[in-house]
Amino acid sequence: MTNTIEQKKKPIIIIAIVHDDVTASARKTIYADYFYPFITELESFTGRKFHVIFGKGDPYSNFDYKGSDPLKTLQKWEFHCYRYINKLEEQGHTFDEIPLVVLLTNDSLNEKTLGAALVRQPSQIGTFAIASLSSYATVGHEIGHLLGAKHEDSEVQYNGWWCETYMTPQGDSMKSNCYTYSPANRENIKNFLNSKA
Numbered sequence: 001m002t003n004t005i006e007q008k009k010k011p012i013i014i015i016a017i018v019h020d021d022v023t024a025s026a027r028k029t030i031y032a033d034y035f036y037p038f039i040t041e042l043e044s045f046t047g048r049k050f051h052v053i054f055g056k057g058d059p060y061s062n063f064d065y066k067g068s069d070p071l072k073t074l075q076k077w078e079f080h081c082y083r084y085i086n087k088l089e090e091q092g093h094t095f096d097e098i099p100l101v102v103l104l105t106n107d108s109l110n111e112k113t114l115g116a117a118l119v120r121q122p123s124q125i126g127t128f129a130i131a132s133l134s135s136y137a138t139v140g141h142e143i144g145h146l147l148g149a150k151h152e153d154s155e156v157q158y159n160g161w162w163c164e165t166y167m168t169p170q171g172d173s174m175k176s177n178c179y180t181y182s183p184a185n186r187e188n189i190k191n192f193l194n195s196k197a
């Protein structure tokens, strides 16, 4: 007989709102193409479960995400996210998980911005993000930001070809995606999650 009670670590729930402009064909494989690689990666080193629920409906899935100032866009998106979380709570969702909310879009926010995450200073963590599906690594990149991963800790790795880890700020078309976080970013994410129940 043992007296130790294992404390279950809180799971993370990613609420993914699919924008109306995402094509029907992209929707079919959205979890396999954009979530599965980074979810399995995160679960492998954090010891937590990551759940994903997909959402839609106005004014969330027709949110105007394009513009030259991603910070302004994110601040408007944050307001919608709180409303969406409230709506889920009214429907009986109790949030025993740590919630993150991401808007999945077909296009980029502007010519330079494939995605954006609203991170607080100085902790550099957050809850709300927008990610274009035009690159396979962007959802994992923005979720990485919300969990405390940083550009400066990204790296180029070699796995038969040069690849870039999730937090690489600008993709080099000559390199592939590693679909991993660098060891330093794994530590950043673990440190943040260790501060949570």
Ligand SMILES: [Zn+2]
Residues within 6 Å of the ligand: 141, 145, 151, 169
């Ligand atoms: Zn970034």
